[in-house]
Amino acid sequence: MVRELKQFLIGEPLNNVDLKDEKYNVRWGLPILSSDAISSVAYAGEEMLLVMIPVIGLMSYKYVFYISLAIIGLLTLLMLSYRQTIDNYPNGGGAYIVAKENLGVFAGVTAGAALSIDYIMTVAVSVSSGVAQIASAFEVLRPYVVPISVILVILLMLGNLRGIRESSKIFGLPAYLFIFAVLSMLVVGFYKYFTGVPIVEPKVSSNYYGTTASVSIILILRAFSNGCTALTGVEAVSNAVPNFKEPSTKNAKMVLLLLSAIILVLFGGTSILANIYHATPGAGHQTVLVQMADQIFGRATFLNSAMFYFITTMLFLILVLAANTAFSGFPMLVSVMASEGFVPRQLKMRGDRLSYSNGIIILSVAAALLIIIFDAKVSSLMGLYAVGVFISFTLSQTGMLFRWFRNKGNHWHIKALINGAGALVTGIAVIIIAVTKFNEGAWIVVIVIPILMTLMLKVKKHYVALAKQLRINQEEYESIDISRDHYRNRVIVPIASINKSSVRALRYAKTISDNVTAFSVAIDDEAEQKLKNNYGKIKTDIPLIVKYSPYRKVIEPLLEFIKSEEYDYKPGDIITVILPQFAVKKWWQKLLHNGTRIFIERELMKHKHIVVSTIPLQMNDDDDVIRSPKYNPTHEKPWEM
Template identity: 60%
Template structure:
């Protein structure tokens, strides 16, 4: 049943040869990899106003344009910088690979940890923002905020588990629909104001009176909040291998189109917010208010709301494209569990997709799906990776000094300086609002990654055998004496099958049974006496209902007479049932026995399965 459900949700497995077809074109890659950056503009302007307006009132609008201009300038610089990253590191990994190769190991895994945190927050923030847009249009759904977030999360996870091509088909339309709506709104809004002379109503007088002057610190706080518009720009450089050949050219084209769209939409929304004097209010997004001011509550208003909600939620798809690929690169180098480097049935990195979903779900539940609570955590990670990536590229040009190195070094050096300053600003202004969590988590992740690598190195060292030693390995010599123990709960078809198998691998066999009382002991002894076998039955009483410890005590006892070099094979009889829910009705004692016994190097575990029939067939017979 579970396998049928899995096939229904994610489709049939794909052969390895199909991997070449699981690639993005520019047309498909743009909406998938840029949905995070494009969607961020839907709430970036609002985040700026939420900082400015409560403090300076109507003066916030002029300051907002200044902050937005600074963010757009930073966007252009980052785009130029990442074009060079794509060109020189076409195998993916982005900031992780760049920093690791040019700044050293710690810088590399720090960038990887920062990006991992950012991708997780991207999913949580995007889905929370999408849900906020839905609730803005239908306030009655407020009490179901977390549930709506989780439903959207599961939908996106399943879509990505279906593979790159399938997810591109599912998730490519909403970003284009959103871009069309935003461009239309910007054009119509400008025309209504500039050509027809429509003047919107000013905010209430109580709301527009400035409470204080605009300070540098206030502008920096607003800048740090608005920098959420730049998250996702790095995703293209992380996913270069996912593009069709020539992958580098297609990735660079996608990055430039992404930057152009963000510039137009983010800049346009900031101008419209200034023109229409939109005031941030609880339960209604700035974008919703702008759309209502321009279109009224007609078709276009609901079109804007619908596409905004969808694109905000679909923005998580950028993280689903980047995070698993980044994790696979890190895992192949041994700094993350190897499972993340393995492709799933649909040739996607399914383990990375599922762990990302789980972490995002935890964040959504903890922060109750509230965008404003999640935003302060959001931009720190991505700007740390920006800074490390640009610093790495700068050092590369300084060290190599190839053709045009001075120009390239200037771009990356300036990018490193500006994004580094942005990290300090974001960390300082958002620290008490939650950024401290990310600042603490990144070093913890770095330490975990180093420990994982240390473990893999230790395992490899202990398993390694030199080539010269291989020729001296003697497979003919009888090194081990194999002794077999068959734990049985009762005398039944499964245990007899296990005993028969044991006879084929050794002459030294013992059946082992644990009883709780004398009545149970007498019952199994009577049944055992009916068997025509010379295999001894060892019975041990377990007043504390332990299973594994009496078995280990027997193996280590003088009675068993274990010699040096002996190998103990524990043959575990186990029946398997047909339906998934039947499994819930049985103890699965064999799992606990195997888990504990595998800790001992001289014990081998063998499981002998007995496949049971369907309940109806069994009863009928």
């Protein structure tokens, strides 16, 4: 049943040879990898206004425009910088690989940890913001934003588990529709303004606007740090270069160029419109873009109303689907890190649909937990946002700068200047964001990044130590002669009762060794006598050892028996412990059994001279057994078999 449900949700497994078809072209790579940056248009301007309007009132719109120009300039610089990263590091990994190769392992792990946190935040913020947008238009949904957000994360996870090609077609179209929706609003909004159509101001309490006329540098910096969320997602293209069809670098650079052009138009245009229409965060419980759509199109006619709800719906979709940038970038990033031993190796494995399914699942679970913890409040999550990505920006640009100094090459001075400027500006932005958002939650990220780095370095240390212990040196090969070296194999079969499963295990034990012992732990005299009586009924020369356990322990008596003189264990002997196990049909039936085998196996695995083997006996379906004429309902305590 589980297998059928899995195939229904994510589809039939794909062959390895299908991997070449599971890649982006420019047409579908653009909406998937740029959806995060494009979606930032929906809330970056609003986050700036939220900081400034309560302090300086209507003057905020003028300063938001100037801050937006600075952010667009930074975007242009990042676009030029990451084009160089794509050319020089076409195998993916982005900031992690660049920093590790040019600045050292510590810098690389820092970039990887920061970017991993940013991807998780991208999913949480994007989905929460999307639900907030739709709830602002349909107030009946407001009490259910958390469960709706979690359900959407699960749906995104399932869509991405279906593979790159299917997910791009499922989630790509809404991105194009969003671009069309915002462009339509910009065209109509500017047309009405230049033709003198009266502008309807939002209804806001006069107490909302600040009265302070002076503008402090701290206020500008706080607004700038909030607006920098518009730049998240730019690095995703360089991380996912291997996911593009050949020529992968050319296609990736084209997507990056188109992404920058779209952000320039949409973010710049909406910033100007906000200045014209004075859309105010929180007015009528509507977000800024929903307000502007209402002001520009209104709901007087069917067509106007249709455009308003179309834009509202597209805002909701693009904000939710912006998480796809993270679903593309995070699994690729951790797969690269896993191949180098900094995260669990399972994360580099592709799933049934050739996607990095383990990374997708981890990303989904982490994002869902954040949504629940922060109650899907975008303002609360924003404090944690952008710190990680700007750290990775800075390390990536610094790494490229060091690369040009070391390798030089054609026009390296110009390239170094671009990356150097990028490193300087993004480094300043990191400080601004960390300081201005520290009390809003950025302190959490500042603490979590070192913790995550420590865990990554410990994982690497473990893999290095493990490899060192498993590696066979050249001189050791000459001394290995398997045909000459023999272990004395002694077998123990732990049994709790005499049944078909334990008898099968005893039979198997005789095929691998002549030295077999049946072992049982008794907790009362009645159970011990019953076991001995039943054991005496079977024809076998295998001795039965029963040990009394007054504290009802199972594993300790077995280990004590192995170490005792009674068992006569000699150094160099290999002890094989065969555990009888019956395999039930349904998943819920496993919960009805105590699972002692799992605990025995886990403890015995700690001893290098003990081999643990499980011999299963498959059980039939309950209904088939009940209907069988051999079934005896009067059997005494059948659940104890």
